[in-house]
Amino acid sequence: MKHLFKAEANWTSNQKPADSTTRFYSKSHQIKIEGKPVLNVSAAKAFKGDPELYNPEDLLLSSLVSCHMMSYLYVCSQNGIEVLEYSDHAEATLEVSPDGSGRFTEVQLNPKVKISNPDKIELAIELHTKANQLCFIANSCNFPISHNAACEF
Numbered sequence: 001m002k003h004l005f006k007a008e009a010n011w012t013s014n015q016k017p018a019d020s021t022t023r024f025y026s027k028s029h030q031i032k033i034e035g036k037p038v039l040n041v042s043a044a045k046a047f048k049g050d051p052e053l054y055n056p057e058d059l060l061l062s063s064l065v066s067c068h069m070m071s072y073l074y075v076c077s078q079n080g081i082e083v084l085e086y087s088d089h090a091e092a093t094l095e096v097s098p099d100g101s102g103r104f105t106e107v108q109l110n111p112k113v114k115i116s117n118p119d120k121i122e123l124a125i126e127l128h129t130k131a132n133q134l135c136f137i138a139n140s141c142n143f144p145i146s147h148n149a150a151c152e153f
Contacts, residue, residue, distance in 0.1 A: 008032040061092045063137045072131035085114035107145045118153040
């Protein structure tokens with residue numbers, strides 16, 4: 001089974017004609033997805049972007065966090081675990097090479113889950129591995145994604 005997702009990017013130069021020799025372009029742009037609010041995006045501050053806007057690195061990490069959570073809730077429902085709360089304070093490491101290219105080298109998810117049954121804490125922690133195996137975004141990444149999971153009731 002295949003699903004198609006579409007996104008549209010729009011950018012306009014903010015340079016005045018007198019600035020035509022400059023080598024710096026604004027990184028701010030819009031991403032449009034039909035039927036959804038427009039995302040105003042820029043580069044990360046470290047790459048001369050607008051620090052008040054989301055950047056691709058933010059969005060990639062956010063996608064991983066969100067997809068893992070949804071996969072986790074799914075496997076918990078399959079295993080009779082009632083999840084009451086879920087939070088994650090994830091971190092991603094990006095390395096930039098001397099030639100300007102770069103890549104994420106690792107992501108650390110730190111999910112903290114509150115469940116209703118204390119007898120299922122061990123299983124609830126173990127299910128993060130299954131959630132990672134099911135996560136569409138994690139399966140699309142070429143860097144390690146680790147979990148430092150905590151669970152309470």
